[in-house]
Amino acid sequence: MRTAKRAVLTAPGKPVEIWEGPVPPPVGGDVVVSVEMAGVCGTDHHYTLGEVAFPGPMVLGHEGVGRVEELGPDVSTDYGGDPIAPGDLVYWVPLKPCHRCHACTVLEDVSLCPDLSPGRFKDPSTPPMATYTELANLPSGLAYFKVPEDTPPEAVIAFGCAMPTMLHAMERLDGISFGQSVIVQGCGPVGLAAVVLARLAGAGDIVVVGGPAPRLEMAKKLGATTTVDLALASDDETRVAAVLDATRGRGADVVIEATGRVEAFAEGVRMVARGGRYLIVGLWSAPGASSITPRLVNNRNLRIIGSALSRPRHLHQAVGVARHYHRQLPLAEAVSHRFRLDQAQEALDAVGRQETIKAVIVPGRPSSTS
Incomplete structure (x- = not known):
């Protein structure tokens, strides 16, 4: 079985560790993605300081652009209905609503779902939907959208979840x-x-x-x-x-x-x-x-x-902003620093010191679809 490395915060105040674990084939509506760029958000730095409720050892990262490695048997489109295939570039923020609470079903506002917090990531020993990883598993119900071929991925990840x-x-x-x-x-x-x-x-x-x-x-x-x-x-x-x-x-x-x-x-x-x-x-x-x-x-x-977090349509709109305005505005130029996965702690420290405009982690794993 293939394996992948991931950056894990075991406790606030401790250096990020690199773990490696198995990545099984996707089932049902899941998708396995090879991460090309993971945005480093200020919230990730707040997790390392203990300023956000810590759910236990967690894979960091909640901004991702990557290429589809493998589709589950029930997947043929992204969450906007566009056809999707291995090798396609997709963008996601790992926020998965429960669809079984008052906010999701009565208010119809998944951004208020109590289970939506970016901290609710999978156990680090299992394939994460978080983004500081070589391979991410996007489970059924987690929205992701295809990045058009005419859109630089930097123009999308430069603004990550922002x-x-x-x-x-x-x-x-x-x-x-x-x-x-x-x-x-x-x-x-x-x-x-x-x-x-x-x-x-x-x-x-x-x-x-x-x-x-x-x-x-x-x-x-x-x-x-x-x-x-x-x-x-x-x-x-x-x-x-x-x-x-x-x-x-x-x-x-x-x-x-x-x-x-x-x-x-x-x-x-x-x-x-x-x-x-x-x-x-x-x-x-x-x-x-x-x-x-x-x-x-x-x-x-x-x-x-x-206003907190976002809804799936806002991710779709974010891709649209990048696609339609990356030639008019220097969106991609906002990516000022790139780090390897094993430099995740350095990336977090640089963001904490405000040395970056936008830092990204580039795991560097070649996709099997290349």
Whole structure:
């Protein structure tokens, strides 16, 4: 039986280990995929620090692009209905709803499924649906979508789970109208995805607050009209003043939190214009609490909107964004660092130090379909 290596976090604070285990043929509606690129998300780093509930030894990684190695006997299409065959490139985020809970069946919102958490990965001794692995097993019910041949895989994985997360968030926001001003707090992959979608929506001023400099430069390439460097604006008063100046003193019609830092919440509320909206996207794995002035929300008629994770259609839409706009926008250029599977700990540390725009792990296993 074939085997595959995978990167396993055995406990927070411990170095990632490389395990190897068998990969049996797929059954039923399962698919075995040879991973070409696994995105390194900030949430993976939070797992290593113990800042997210730890389910036990787990294969890390929840952003994947890979080639179909073998199809189960019941599989002939991807989850968008497109024909699929060995050798096809697919994109997935390993979130598998239960379809047997109140959220899935009554609310019809699988993003709220209590069993959907990216931490609920298989035992590391079995083929994972997670992505820090040479071979992944995508079980029946886990949505994946074919990446068209005319679309660079880097343009998809550069935004990993961030693009479907932001597409879901924009849906919950009820969109951005043409000419509206937008402030994005943070310029990691989630913040950069927000910049892309704001630009495509026809936003006017797009102000990005963040750092370091390479990420801010990428934000400009993707559509930011103004950037505020945290290295130069190191306190909240300076940052608030800078964004108010960039929006002619009003604040923004839409402020998007994409920092992953709790202290950004209260600061962001102060950046919202009267009648504006504040979209919280980046605090999924951020521990801690924050306080705001309720009167500010009340008297300015503000709306605060939370959004977590995504639904299968948002992955499909993310592939569409990459396909239709990778020539117009330098989406693939956001992949700044590549690491081997045995360098997974180095990749996580680099992301934690914010040295990357987007880091990916390239397992390097040749596909049997090549």
